[in-house]
Each structure stands twice: as C-alpha cells, then as structure tokens.
Amino acid sequence: MTFEIMSTPASLIQKQAIEEIQKCNEFTSEYGLALSPSDAARLAETRNIALKSSGRIEFGGGAIHKIIRGFCDSPYISMHNYAETIHELTEIFYYYKNETLDLMSDDDLIKFMKNSFDGKCQGSLELLSGRELANMARNIRYGYPPDYSENQLPDEEDEDGEY
Amino acid sequence: MANIEKRHIIDSNKLSGEQYFTSILQEAYSHGLLCDSEIESIQLQCIHFLAYKCERYNGGESSSIRVEAAESIMKSNLYTIGLYLKSLPDVDFAVSELKKSSASEMYQKGRKLINVRLRSAKHIYNLVQKNKLATPNYSYNSTINEGIKSFFKAYNPDYEAHEIPASIDYQLCNPVIDLAGIEFIQKYLENLFYENAFCRNFDESDIHHLLYGYDKEYKELLVNIFELVLTAALGCSLSNRSVVKLGITAEDIKYIHYELSEYNDHLLALKIRETAGKVLEELNIENLPLGRYIEKSLPKITTNILHAVRTNTLDKTFVSKAIPDLKPGIRFVSGAKMHDENYRKLIDELLVCRHSSDKLALIKEKVKSFEDLEDLLFDAMLNEEEITSVFSILGDVEIAALVRRHPFKSDIQAVDLSEAEMALRQYLKNYIDRLPKGKQKEIFEKADSLIVE
Numbered sequence: 001m002t003f004e005i006m007s008t009p010a011s012l013i014q015k016q017a018i019e020e021i022q023k024c025n026e027f028t029s030e031y032g033l034a035l036s037p038s039d040a041a042r043l044a045e046t047r048n049i050a051l052k053s054s055g056r057i058e059f060g061g062g063a064i065h066k067i068i069r070g071f072c073d074s075p076y077i078s079m080h081n082y083a084e085t086i087h088e089l090t091e092i093f094y095y096y097k098n099e100t101l102d103l104m105s106d107d108d109l110i111k112f113m114k115n116s117f118d119g120k121c122q123g124s125l126e127l128l129s130g131r132e133l134a135n136m137a138r139n140i141r142y143g144y145p146p147d148y149s150e151n152q153l154p155d156e157e158d159e160d161g162e163y
Numbered sequence: 164m165a166n167i168e169k170r171h172i173i174d175s176n177k178l179s180g181e182q183y184f185t186s187i188l189q190e191a192y193s194h195g196l197l198c199d200s201e202i203e204s205i206q207l208q209c210i211h212f213l214a215y216k217c218e219r220y221n222g223g224e225s226s227s228i229r230v231e232a233a234e235s236i237m238k239s240n241l242y243t244i245g246l247y248l249k250s251l252p253d254v255d256f257a258v259s260e261l262k263k264s265s266a267s268e269m270y271q272k273g274r275k276l277i278n279v280r281l282r283s284a285k286h287i288y289n290l291v292q293k294n295k296l297a298t299p300n301y302s303y304n305s306t307i308n309e310g311i312k313s314f315f316k317a318y319n320p321d322y323e324a325h326e327i328p329a330s331i332d333y334q335l336c337n338p339v340i341d342l343a344g345i346e347f348i349q350k351y352l353e354n355l356f357y358e359n360a361f362c363r364n365f366d367e368s369d370i371h372h373l374l375y376g377y378d379k380e381y382k383e384l385l386v387n388i389f390e391l392v393l394t395a396a397l398g399c400s401l402s403n404r405s406v407v408k409l410g411i412t413a414e415d416i417k418y419i420h421y422e423l424s425e426y427n428d429h430l431l432a433l434k435i436r437e438t439a440g441k442v443l444e445e446l447n448i449e450n451l452p453l454g455r456y457i458e459k460s461l462p463k464i465t466t467n468i469l470h471a472v473r474t475n476t477l478d479k480t481f482v483s484k485a486i487p488d489l490k491p492g493i494r495f496v497s498g499a500k501m502h503d504e505n506y507r508k509l510i511d512e513l514l515v516c517r518h519s520s521d522k523l524a525l526i527k528e529k530v531k532s533f534e535d536l537e538d539l540l541f542d543a544m545l546n547e548e549e550i551t552s553v554f555s556i557l558g559d560v561e562i563a564a565l566v567r568r569h570p571f572k573s574d575i576q577a578v579d580l581s582e583a584e585m586a587l588r589q590y591l592k593n594y595i596d597r598l599p600k601g602k603q604k605e606i607f608e609k610a611d612s613l614i615v616e
Binding site for chain 2: 055058097098102106107
C-alpha cells in the first residue's frame with residue numbers, strides 16, 4: 001500500500017498533460033505555430049524530467065500551457081524552432097521556480113522570462129537562463145526587486161575586504 | 164457477561180496509531196475486506212484530493228510544488244482521514260466507511276474533529292497551567308510555559324496536521340507513543356494533568372526536599388517529578404510511615420530491603436500493587452482516571468524497585484529527603500559599581516601603567532566593588548603574574564566568589580567560552596593549586612555555600 005507521491009499514477013497525469021498541450025494549438029495557430037501529437041508527448045516527457053530533476057511535482061497540464069500562451073506571440077519564435085524553444089523554456093522555468101524559492105508566481109516568472117527573452121536577450125535562451133534569470137533569482141533571494149540591477153547594489157565590502 | 168466483546172476480522176491492536184489510515188487499508192486488504200479496484204480507487208481519490216489541497220496551498224499562484232511540501236500535505240491529509248476513522252465505533256465500521264465515503268468527505272469530517280480536539284487540548288492546557296507545580300525544574304517549567312504554548316501558535320491543521328511544532332523536553336512517566344499531531348499533544352497534556360494532580364497531594368516544599376535529596380542540581384535535570392514522588396510515597400507506605408510527608412530514612416530503606424528480598428518477582432509486583440492501593444487510600448484519591456494512570460505507571464516503578472532489591476541498591480531508588488536551607492550559607496553582596504566614566508579612566512590609567520606594583524596599588528586604591536574587579540580582570544590586559552598578585556590581595560570569600568562564577572573547565576567543556584574567560588579561569592586554577600591543601604578545601608567549601616545575589 002503506497003501513498004508515495006513520486007510513484008503516483010504518472011500515466012494519468014501524463015495523459016492529461018498531453019491533452020492540455022494539444023489544446024494550445026487552438027490559440028497558437030493564429031501565429032502559425034502548432035505541435036503534433038508526438039511533439040506534445042515529448043514536451044510532456046520533458047516536463048516530467050524537469051520536474052524530477054528540480055524535485056517538484058505538478059498535477060494536471062500545469063505550467064506548459066501557461067508558457068505556450070505567454071511565448072506564442074514572441075517575434076523570436078517561429079514554426080521551425082517552436083517545439084525546441086518550448087522544451088528549453090520548460091526546463092528553465094522549473095529550474096528557476098526552485099531558484100526563486102517559490103517566491104514568484106508562475107505568471108510573474110513567465111512574464112519576466114518573456115520580457116527578457118524578447119528584450120535584452122533578443123531571443124537567446126542562453127542569455128535568458130545564464131544571465132537575466134540568474135540575476136533575477138539572486139535579487140529575489142537577497143530581497144531586492146526582480147529587475148534590480150547589480151550596478152545599483154551597495155558595496156558590501158570595503159577596501160580591506162572587511163564587512 | 165459484561166466483558167463480552169464483538170470479534171472483528173481486523174485486530175485493532177495491529178493498527179498504527181500514528182498512521183491509522185494506511186494501516187487500516189493494509190489490514191483490510193490483507194484480510195480480503197477491500198479488493199484491488201477499491202484500493203486503487205481510494206488511492207486515486209487521495210491523489211485528486213492532494214492536487215486540490217496543493218492548489219489551495221499555492222494560493223492558485225503556482226501549478227507545481229516541491230515534492231517535500233506535497234508529501235507533507237499528503238501525510239497531513241492521511242492523518243486527518245485516519246483521525247476520523249479512529250473516531251468510528253469499531254474497525255468494521257471504519258472499513259465500511261472507507262467503501263462508502265470519498266476521501267474528501269472523510270477528510271472534511273476529520274478536519275472538523277481536529278478543531279474539536281484543538282479546543283479540548285486548549286482547555287486541558289489551561290487546567291495544566293492551573294494545577295502546575297511550583298518547582299525550579301527547568302524542563303518542567305519551560306515545557307509548560309513555552310513549549311506547549313508554541314504548539315497552539317504554530318500548529319497548522321490544514322497542511323501539517325500530523326506535525327508537533329512544540330519543544331517538549333519534560334519526560335512523562337508514561338510517555339506518549341504511537342500518536343502524532345493534535346492527538347499527541349492532547350494525550351501528553353492529559354498525562355501531565357494526572358501527574359500534577361497526584362503531586363498536588365503533597366506539600367511543595369516536601370517535593371522540593373525530595374528532589375533535592377535525589378540530586379541537588381535537579382533543576383537542570385530531565386527527571387520526571389511524578390515518578391520520584393510516587394516511588395517515595397510507595398517507599399513510605401512499605402516502611403509503614405505516613406505517606407504525606409514523603410520522608411523515608413536510611414533505616415526504613417534497610418527494612419524495605421529486608422522485607423522485599425524475600426519475595427519472588429511476581430509476589431513483589433503484587434506487593435507494590437497492593438501498596439499503591441494503600442497510598443491512594445491514605446491520600447483519599449477517588450478520581451478513577453488518576454487511579455488508572457497510577458496503575459499504568461506501576462510496571463515501570465516495580466521494575467526499578469525489583470532491580471534495586473536484587474542488586475542491593477535500594478537507596479538509589481528510594482530517596483531520602485534533603486533540606487538545602489539547613490546548610491549554612493554566606494550571603495555575598497558585591498557592592499556598588501563605580502560610574503562608567505570613572506571606570507574607563509581607571510582602565511586607561513592601568514593600560515599606560517608600566518610597573519605591575521603601580522597597577523596593583525591603583526587597583527587597591529580605586530576598586531571598591533567585586534563586579535568592578537571582575538570586569539577589570541578582563542579589560543585591563545593584565546598578565547598572569549599581575550592577575551595572581553590581584554588574587555593575593557583578595558580575601559577567601561572573594562576568591563570563593565570568583566571560583567563560583569568562573570569555575571575551571573577542561574578544554575572540551577570550555578569550548579563556548581571566550582579566550583579571556585578561559586585565561587582567567589586557568590590563572591585562578593593555577594593560583595588555587597599553589598595554595599596549601601587546607602586553604603583550598605576552605606575556599607571550595609565557601610564557594611559551595613555562597614549565596615551570590
């Protein structure tokens with residue numbers, strides 16, 4: 001008799017997630033973006049791996065639906081890189097949910113990711129993950145606003161290296 | 164005929180008190196009362212209910228949750244359902260309820276029960292505060308005053324119903340086992356209430372003298388007061404003395420040993436049980452639950468007595484009272500401290516002073532209070548020789564007061580002390596070691612009997 005959460009009916013959650021991802025085609029088609037059933041299945045699998053590696057659990061379709069809705073109008077996403085970008089964004093999203101200590105809601109995190117991706121990062125996922133989100137997560141952990149610039153941070157050390 | 168009990172397929176003794184829901188499912192499944200599909204359906208319902216609770220936990224702001232948080236919520240849900248199932252008349256009834264009701268329905272009923280239990284626990288806590296003993300024992304006081312109080316502030320019945328967010332240091336004679344969350348606290352408070360109720364039949368000073376006889380540092384120890392008091396009461400009754408004063412002498416202990424050593428284990432247990440009855444009679448205790456609690460405590464006390472009789476160490480089990488107030492004490496008054504500004508001036512002067520003899524003369528002239536002298540030993544950057552010469556101008560009582568406040572400790576024990584404090588203690592020890600043996604003994608005796616204000 002087990003009630004361990006990690007061993008709960010994954011297939012059931014997976015099936016629900018695939019259905020929800022495919023439903024997204026209804027509004028992404030407006031931007032010429034669509035995911036095939038196999039793309040949706042792979043995306044649900046990516047989500048599972050990302051959740052496991054970040055030590056999280058999600059019930060239902062969850063955040064992929066929100067990520068797709070948030071990013072479908074990005075000028076840096078087209079049909080040829082759509083599935084791949086969403087894969088990466090999903091991994092980045094769950095990683096930074098932990099890094100921000102759950103202090104940021106899904107919607108706020110996706111909004112920050114979208115603004116940075118379309119703005120400062122100009123469509124670069126490396127810059128988004130390695131610079132913008134890393135800085136934002138550090139700001140959150142230190143109690144600064146998410147978009148606080150490092151240059152504005154007060155000097156914590158004096159010349160002698162003493163606090 | 165009154166003892167006829169209905170027979171159940173599931174043995175309720177095999178069920179876990181802490182994880183009642185899971186254990187009842189296991190037992191019901193193994194006895195064929197629940198089939199595979201029913202078990203699966205219950206598991207699935209629990210998962211759906213967990214998803215709902217996680218959403219509430221996140222306040223709708225996040226669709227995912229950390230696994231540890233989800234596991235804790237799951238444990239809390241299962242605990243709450245288990246609490247409801249436990250409240251049903253019997254196990255068969257609980258199994259039929261599992262088949263009939265959904266997980267969320269059972270949870271809601273359990274959640275209401277938690278509220279009732281919480282109110283009841285608060286009521287018992289108030290009663291415990293009222294019948295609390297006046298004792299200097301730290302663990303007893305801190306558990307009642309702060310430890311349990313913090314539980315009522317921190318307990319989260321919605322998401323952490325199975326947790327016990329309280330710091331409970333005081334050990335009961337009958338420890339609470341196999342219970343969690345609100346059930347644990349409620350049982351702990353009930354037991355504590357009975358222990359207090361029994362101890363209140365005795366004078367607080369008698370209890371204090373008894374515990375002082377057990378160990379003069381008992382206020383720092385993790386001892387159970389009730390157990391010591393009940394044992395002493397049994398000892399009094401065994402030696403045909405009045406129970407009320409808890410007074411038992413070395414002669415009485417010899418007599419008890421002589422009497423009990425003739426019994427075998429079984430007879431000795433019977434004798435203790437009979438004596439407990441006499442104690443209750445003498446104290447006019449007619450409260451049935453209290454009587455049952457004392458009866459429940461007897462096996463542990465009987466084992467202690469039995470072991471002591473067999474090893475001829477009964478004087479360690481039955482404690483004679485000791486009256487600390489009879490010991491002569493020296494009241495030590497430090498004197499008024501000098502003004503901060505004057506103190507700073509003195510330290511500045513001492514720091515610029517070259518010769519040790521000048522420093523000593525300055526200290527002799529300016530320092531009039533013990534506390535100033537103590538501060539100065541840290542602040543004036545004196546070396547060992549200078550500190551030793553300061554010691555030599557002090558009287559025995561002052562040295563004894565220093566020994567009392569700065570006792571020498573080994574390196575491991577002194578790990579939390581500052582470097583200056585460690586040095587002072589070392590110098591003091593070196594100074595005392597050089598004194599004649601008689602003088603050393605005199606100083607330590609004075610330090611023991613000192614009443615420092």
